[in-house]
Amino acid sequence: MSTTGAPPRPGPRPQGPQDAGYGYDVERLDPRGPGRMGAAGPQRRRRRRPWARWALFGLSFLALAGGAVLLYVFVILPLGFGTSLVAFTAALLPVAIVLGAVWWVDRYTPQPRVSLIYAFIWGAVGSVALTFVIGTPFTAWISPSEPDQVTAQFLGAAIQAPVVEETMKSAGLIGLLIWGRRYIAGPIDGVVYAALIAGGFAFTENILYFGNSFHQAQAAGEVAGFWQTFFLRGVLSPFAHASFTALCGLGLGIAAERRSLMLYFGLGVGGLSLGMILHALWNGSSFFLPVDPANPLGGFLRYYLTVQVPIFLILVAIVLFLRWRERRILRRQLAEYGRAGWFAPAEVDMLVKLGARRKAEKWASRHGAVARMGMRDLIRATVELGMERHSVLHGKPSERTRRRERELLERITTDRRLIGALTAPVVRR
Numbered sequence: 478m479s480t481t482g483a484p485p486r487p488g489p490r491p492q493g494p495q496d497a498g499y500g501y502d503v504e505r506l507d508p509r510g511p512g513r514m515g516a517a518g519p520q521r522r523r524r525r526r527p528w529a530r531w532a533l534f535g536l537s538f539l540a541l542a543g544g545a546v547l548l549y550v551f552v553i554l555p556l557g558f559g560t561s562l563v564a565f566t567a568a569l570l571p572v573a574i575v576l577g578a579v580w581w582v583d584r585y586t587p588q589p590r591v592s593l594i595y596a597f598i599w600g601a602v603g604s605v606a607l608t609f610v611i612g613t614p615f616t617a618w619i620s621p622s623e624p625d626q627v628t629a630q631f632l633g634a635a636i637q638a639p640v641v642e643e644t645m646k647s648a649g650l651i652g653l654l655i656w657g658r659r660y661i662a663g664p665i666d667g668v669v670y671a672a673l674i675a676g677g678f679a680f681t682e683n684i685l686y687f688g689n690s691f692h693q694a695q696a697a698g699e700v701a702g703f704w705q706t707f708f709l710r711g712v713l714s715p716f717a718h719a720s721f722t723a724l725c726g727l728g729l730g731i732a733a734e735r736r737s738l739m740l741y742f743g744l745g746v747g748g749l750s751l752g753m754i755l756h757a758l759w760n761g762s763s764f765f766l767p768v769d770p771a772n773p774l775g776g777f778l779r780y781y782l783t784v785q786v787p788i789f790l791i792l793v794a795i796v797l798f799l800r801w802r803e804r805r806i807l808r809r810q811l812a813e814y815g816r817a818g819w820f821a822p823a824e825v826d827m828l829v830k831l832g833a834r835r836k837a838e839k840w841a842s843r844h845g846a847v848a849r850m851g852m853r854d855l856i857r858a859t860v861e862l863g864m865e866r867h868s869v870l871h872g873k874p875s876e877r878t879r880r881r882e883r884e885l886l887e888r889i890t891t892d893r894r895l896i897g898a899l900t901a902p903v904v905r906r
Contacts, residue, residue: 533656541598544606548681552609556688560695564688567707568680571715575676578716582796583669585803585831586860592653592660596670599649600677607645615641627764635761639721639753642678646718647725647749649674654729654741659861662868665799667730668723675718682718683710705774713781717759720792721752727795736872755788803864804829810863819886820859828859841896848899855892858885 553561583593616637620629653660653670661667690706728748732740762784766776811825820828827833834856841852862885869878 537595537652538598541595541602544602545598548602548606548609553684553688556692560688560691561684563691564684564686567687567711568683571683571711572676572680574715575672575679575719578719579669579672579676582665582672582800585800586663586665586807586864587857588660588666588669592656592670593673596649596653596673597677599652600646600674600679601681602677604642604645604649604674604678605681607648608641611645612637612641631761631764635757635764638760639756642718643721643725643749643753643756646671646674646678646722647745647752650726650729654733661726661730661733662864663734663803664727664730665796665803667726667728667733668796668799669726671722671724671726672719675720675722678722679715679718686710709777714759714785716789720789721756721759723792723796724748724752724755734868734871736868759785806867807860807863810866811859813866814862819889828856841900844900848896851892851895851899855889855896858888858892861885862889 556564616629616633619636620632624632650661650667650670661670686706687703687710690703691700694700694703725745725748728744728746729741732744762780763777766780808825808829811820811828814820815822815825827837837856838849838852842849862882865878865881865885869882
């Protein structure tokens with residue numbers, strides 16, 4: 478042991494197998510790393526009022542609850558309890574398919590649960606209620622003075638429904654943008670919220686269609702008409718509404734990622750218009766397809782396979798590409814933070830791969846529920862940090878974005894310390 482000279486400076490704490498990658502303090506070495514967003518410096522912190530956001534959410538949920546009561550009393554209850562129960566049960570299948578797909582798309586960069594619940598309730602209650610209120614006056618406005626029955630049905634299905642329904646569903650996306658850009662920060666976020674809103678709308682609409690169809694089947698003494706309606710709406714087209722509204726969500730998400738007000742208007746209106754066109758194409762096809770009395774579904778199925786299925790597959794390919802793009806973005810941005818000393822290479826791999834995230838949460842759960850919650854919060858904060866940084870690099874950094882970056886980094890550091898304190902042994906061997 479040397480007895481002369483200055484005492485050696487303490488180096489980084491050696492990492493054992495129990496705490497690999499979770500050092501408490503990491504030296505930041507790369508000046509060209511995340512610091513490009515701006516130095517911390519002295520700043521005046523704006524007084525934050527989280528209660529205001531929660532109050533808005535609370536009032537919105539109360540308003541939606543009131544709308545749900547009115548829909549039940551004036552629309553669903555007249556169908557009768559038995560018919561409503563059958564329709565509700567039948568509507569669970571298509572909405573379960575949509576919710577499963579949304580969960581698969583959203584699990585890589587998960588959104589806050591309260592906003593996801595709000596989106597579904599807005600679609601199931603708010604957009605449906607507004608459609609009932611606005612739809613009839615809109616149809617009267619676009620109809621001639623004395624339309625015949627076929628003209629009235631065509632205007633209602635191919636004009637009124639696409640315009641009013643898609644506008645009311647997209648209003649929920651606008652509400653999320655007004656409450657905060659953190660909810661819709663990229664294309665996948667817009668698609669997820671749009672699909673949830675559309676899934677909620679289709680759920681309520683299916684209850685009404687299935688209920689009316691079952692009621693007519695009871696009156697006629699045969700159930701073939703009910704099963705045909707269920708097959709067309711519940712089996713062949715569970716993603717119809719989700720596909721239409723997702724185009725508006727995709728446009729708003731791209732604009733949110735680029736932080737451009739002009740893109741918000743241009744891509745939002747463009748996506749909404751394209752969704753209306755696809756909706757009109759879907760609803761209006763029944764007025765132009767030839768009907769064979771011996772096989773009434775034959776013409777529709779041919780149209781469905783040649784037109785609607787390719788459109789749906791294109792939209793699925795877009796969503797898969799966006800998922801793949803999100804993973805590349807996250808790896809690139811976290812690697813930048815890694816070069817600056819915030820993450821070890823093994824941590825970047827863990828945070829990018831879904832399987833590795835699950836293993837990390839399982840490992841943390843062996844040390845208690847608090848450790849698992851800390852690991853889950855660490856993963857979510859890191860994902861949000863990477864996607865937020867990608868968005869900032871496309872726009873102009875501001876004091877708010879710099880403050881948000883520091884808040885996320887502090888949150889990640891706090892989670893690291895919590896995990897380390899709960900998983901490291903009290904007495905070292």
